[in-house]
Amino acid sequence: MKRTIGRIALLLVISLLIGLVAGCDKPEETTTPVTTPTTTTAKPVETTTAGTEGNINPPGQLPVAKELDTLRVVISQSPHVLSYAYGENKFTTWLQDRTNVAVEHILYPEADATTKLNIELSTGGDLGDLILIQMDRAMLVTYGGQGVLLALNDLIEQYGYGMKECLDAYEGSIEAITAPDGNIYALPAGGLVGIFPNSYAMRYWIHTGFLNKYEAATGKGMPKTTQELQDYMQWCLDNDVNGNGQKDEVGWSGAEKTSVWYARPTCFLMNSFTLTNQDGYYQKDDVIHCAMVEEGYRNGLKYLNGLMEAGLMDKNYPSNDENALKTLVALEDGNTVASGSWGGMHNAATDHRIRNAYEIVAPLKGPDGFQNSFYDHYATGVTPGKATIPATSEKVDLAMAWMDTMYDQEVSFRGRYGEKGVDWEEPAAGVLAVDGGPAKYKDITNQWNVPTYSHWFTSSPAMWGRYGSMTSEPQPKTDKDGNPIHDLELSLYLAAREYEKYVIPCSIPNFFFDQETATKANEWKTNINDYCRSAITDFIFGNTDVNSDADWDAYVAQVKGLGLDEYLKVMQDNYDANWKGTLPKVYTPFPQRTE
Numbered sequence: 001m002k003r004t005i006g007r008i009a010l011l012l013v014i015s016l017l018i019g020l021v022a023g024c025d026k027p028e029e030t031t032t033p034v035t036t037p038t039t040t041t042a043k044p045v046e047t048t049t050a051g052t053e054g055n056i057n058p059p060g061q062l063p064v065a066k067e068l069d070t071l072r073v074v075i076s077q078s079p080h081v082l083s084y085a086y087g088e089n090k091f092t093t094w095l096q097d098r099t100n101v102a103v104e105h106i107l108y109p110e111a112d113a114t115t116k117l118n119i120e121l122s123t124g125g126d127l128g129d130l131i132l133i134q135m136d137r138a139m140l141v142t143y144g145g146q147g148v149l150l151a152l153n154d155l156i157e158q159y160g161y162g163m164k165e166c167l168d169a170y171e172g173s174i175e176a177i178t179a180p181d182g183n184i185y186a187l188p189a190g191g192l193v194g195i196f197p198n199s200y201a202m203r204y205w206i207h208t209g210f211l212n213k214y215e216a217a218t219g220k221g222m223p224k225t226t227q228e229l230q231d232y233m234q235w236c237l238d239n240d241v242n243g244n245g246q247k248d249e250v251g252w253s254g255a256e257k258t259s260v261w262y263a264r265p266t267c268f269l270m271n272s273f274t275l276t277n278q279d280g281y282y283q284k285d286d287v288i289h290c291a292m293v294e295e296g297y298r299n300g301l302k303y304l305n306g307l308m309e310a311g312l313m314d315k316n317y318p319s320n321d322e323n324a325l326k327t328l329v330a331l332e333d334g335n336t337v338a339s340g341s342w343g344g345m346h347n348a349a350t351d352h353r354i355r356n357a358y359e360i361v362a363p364l365k366g367p368d369g370f371q372n373s374f375y376d377h378y379a380t381g382v383t384p385g386k387a388t389i390p391a392t393s394e395k396v397d398l399a400m401a402w403m404d405t406m407y408d409q410e411v412s413f414r415g416r417y418g419e420k421g422v423d424w425e426e427p428a429a430g431v432l433a434v435d436g437g438p439a440k441y442k443d444i445t446n447q448w449n450v451p452t453y454s455h456w457f458t459s460s461p462a463m464w465g466r467y468g469s470m471t472s473e474p475q476p477k478t479d480k481d482g483n484p485i486h487d488l489e490l491s492l493y494l495a496a497r498e499y500e501k502y503v504i505p506c507s508i509p510n511f512f513f514d515q516e517t518a519t520k521a522n523e524w525k526t527n528i529n530d531y532c533r534s535a536i537t538d539f540i541f542g543n544t545d546v547n548s549d550a551d552w553d554a555y556v557a558q559v560k561g562l563g564l565d566e567y568l569k570v571m572q573d574n575y576d577a578n579w580k581g582t583l584p585k586v587y588t589p590f591p592q593r594t595e
């Protein structure tokens with residue numbers, strides 16, 4: 001604690017100095033109407049527009065500047081980008097021609113951009129007029145609270161047009177971007193409008209060929225319950241479903257590691273026993289719960305332990321990474337694993353033919369009839385974006401007005417795919433996208449992850465990509481050599497539409513804690529997670545007995561000893577203060593996109 005206070009005191013002195021220097025250095029600056037904050041109070045910064053108003057067009061009107069003006073912008077420098085210069089980089093050129101604002105890039109090497117940004121923020125370095133490097137909530141709270149970053153609340157009100165449209169498009173937008181001190185330190189970044197398949201990623205996949213044989217032999221089809229799933233797995237193992245004369249089939253596979261997308265045994269399968277997110281928490285009736293210490297979760301662990309005892313689960317799952325999973329799934333030409341938990345078929349197979357050999361399983365009913373599909377409500381909508389304005393900015397108004405133009409979809413497409421009509425194009429009217437709505441773009445030259453003059457790679461100032469990859473044209477069935485193509489976007493979109501039918505809203509927000517609480521909450525969360533995941537694996541393998549009340553009670557006591565009640569309380573307090581009513585009681589499926 002002492003060290004923290006010392007550091008804050010030092011930074012306070014530094015920020016005072018910065019304020020004084022900035023104040024003395026620019027006595028005649030006509031384009032700097034901002035009162036540079038010289039204290040660490042968290043009050044929104046007073047701003048006026050006198051002096052620049054004359055050169056800036058009203059919000060929502062292009063170009064931004066009547067006379068060409070220049071913004072100095074901090075971004076991370078990608079090795080993929082061959083030049084950022086006007087006339088050489090197509091995105092730079094387009095942005096300047098469109099806004100009448102030239103950009104002078106202040107480049108932080110991508111590999112340690114955040115480290116460098118922390119140093120510059122802490123020591124009063126050159127931060128330009130605008131920073132376009134994503135900061136996490138802890139950084140925003142820290143540097144915003146110190147006055148190093150401007151509070152943007154009033155500026156959004158004054159200069160917002162596109163950004164207001166974005167904020168208005170989602171419920172809970174303001175809560176999502178407001179720091180605990182009431183200030184907004186990063187401009188809002190908007191998510192997709194409409195369905196976002198990645199928010200329904202606790203998925204389950206089954207081998208279609210095995211399922212067909214099972215149906216032919218038993219008359220039973222696609223499993224609808226956890227018991228039917230177990231029966232299917234058992235049948236595959238007992239009947240040499242891949243026909244190679246060996247008992248080599250695996251009923252279930254997945255991975256404990258979160259680097260494999262939603263592949264834990266407690267992801268999809270636990271949704272038949274309790275509400276839970278991937279971390280083991282959920283919200284119900286405005287109360288935050290830890291599922292991992294509740295009876296529903298325990299019943300799920302009993303089921304998983306039963307699968308393990310019956311020899312139906314991949315025993316290597318605790319150490320599996322994506323490569324190990326893919327290697328297992330690829331055995332016997334893709335005819336070994338009967339079913340499994342993973343977000344998409346790209347996580348389980350490289351070969352598109354094998355990806356196409358599996359199909360999605362709808363949420364299953366558990367022994368008590370419970371059935372849920374986890375949907376991360378807070379993964380959509382608005383988050384604190386990458387754009388922040390340093391207190392030392394000499395052109396706050398221009399930075400705000402320029403950023404307000406970055407909420408257009410075209411900025412997003414150009415920032416991601418490159419030059420319109422050359423690198424990507426708008427499909428002809430009537431062409432339908434993967435999601436059945438009008439196709440919005442077709443990538444032509446693939447300028448991503450390659451040496452390019454087409455964009456700024458991950459440093460695009462685009463703040464609102466409304467249309468995701470499922471708004472592109474669908475893939476053809478086969479490539480030019482006749483090999484099958486797995487249309488990943490189509491697969492994930494259709495899976496999301498299936499899972500939508502079973503969603504019970506239960507996700508918890510991305511809490512914006514003050515610095516001290518954030519540090520404690522992170523410690524509780526990490527300690528609880530480390531212990532629980534290890535204990536869950538022990539229960540599944542039977543190293544500890546999930547059916548024994550003594551073993552279970554000892555586990556719960558241990559979790560509480562790691563600060564569970566305290567952790568739940570800080571989340572609950574924050575929820576009660578800032579988030580009540582942001583989660584709908586009943587899920588409403590997204591309408592078909594028509595525009």
Ligand SMILES: [Ca+2]
Nearest residue numbers: 240244246248
């Ligand atoms: Ca076999």
